[in-house]
Amino acid sequence: MSVYTTVSDAELTVWLNDYSLGELQELQGIASGIENTNYFVTTSNGRFVLTLFEKLRADELPFYLNLMAHLARHGIPCPAPMANRHNQFLGVLKDKPACIVSRLSGKSTTAPTLAHCAAMGAMLGQMHIAGQSFSQIMPNPRGGAWRMATAPQVRPFINTGQAALLDSEIALHAQRNYSLLPQGLIHADLFRDNVLLEGERVGGLIDFYFACTDALLYDVAITVNDWCMRPDGILDTTQAQTFLRAYHTVRPLQDSEHQAWPLMLRQAALRFWLSRLFDKYLPRDGELIHAHDPAHFERILKNHIDTSQAVWI
Ligand SMILES: Nc1ncnc2c1ncn2[C@@H]1O[C@H](COP(=O)(O)OP(=O)(O)OP(=O)(O)O)[C@@H](O)[C@H]1O
Ligand SMILES: N[C@@H](CCO)C(=O)O
Structure with missing residues (x-):
């Protein structure tokens, strides 16, 4: 994900009012990737990743979000989508469909053993x-x-x-x-x-x-x-x-x-x-x-x- 759509601290703070994730502490754009806009988000409740979907439409997204929730429930280490106060995984931010998921630990490698x-x-x-x-x-x-x-x-x-x-x-x-x-x-x-x-x-x-x-x-x-x-x-x-x-x-x-x-x-x-x-x-x-x-x-x-x-x- 590259940063195609810019989100400010103030905009995210307002958006997070719809979630129970605590206070925004840090927002950092992620430069890698080519499909979506992504940010690392730290709140008083933990570490998350915010995604704004640049190509996928809102009606296409429940499949992916439900899938991640399903796999996470089965013990596959994948991002778990966070639900908002309306119990929905999907929101809208800067006129783009958006979600916030758990941030996983670890690092990718270019030289696998x-x-x-x-x-x-x-x-x-x-x-x-x-x-x-x-x-x-x-x-x-x-x-x-x-x-x-x-x-x-x-x-x-x-x-x-x-x-x-x-x-x-x-x-x-x-x-x-x-x-x-x-x-x-x-x-x-x-x-x-x-x-x-x-x-x-x-x-x-x-x-x-x-x-x-x-x-x-x-x-x-x-x-x-x-x-x-x-x-x-x-x-x-x-x-x-x-x-x-x-x-x-x-x-x-x-x-x-x-x-x-x-x-x-x-x-x-x-x-x-x-x-x-x-x-x-x-x-x-x-x-x-x-x-x-x-x-x-x-x-x-x-x-x-x-x-x-x-x-x-
Ligand atoms: N849930 C997560 N936990 C930890 N790090 C994450 C998470 N989601 C994304 N990242 C970080 O953000 C980077 C880019 O994410 P991602 O690959 O999902 O973007 P993308 O735009 O869909 O990119 P592409 O399709 O080009 O791979 C990852 O390499 C990783 O460092
Ligand atoms: N993994 C893809 C990019 C994103 O889908 C590639 O390396 O071309």
């Missing part, structure tokens, strides 16, 4: 199992229809080789039916910067605003593509196998998932190549914006295509 990969694999399996009892459904907003709609918008900015790669990968996944794979609640953006670590333990999963209902294996692929990736865009075999084995111990992977794994890794790489191209060439105005490098996921995608056998458990 094997122990971190194992802890993440197990945590993702646990989150998928806890998600099975969450009854709300959310089709993937970054699925096939989004790919089809977004590709033409970025095509003017990329070269012909890149456009050919983009088109052929989009066509490939459009022909596949992944709906027979185990489905459920997925985070869909569980990159290293969305996980807070305390030593070797996973202390917090954050940023659930791409969560949706899709193939569980797709979530595994998204996560492995970030956590177990060498800087040159080639999977670290040992890390990937460690991750997958830890996940498999919690939620056993099926033969159908083994078959689909190489294509899932490609679909996951394609999604972030495309969104990064979009964010780079069609950015929104904001005070502190940090766009990610699309070339990284272009390399990952090409390497997955060149690798006939992807690492498995």
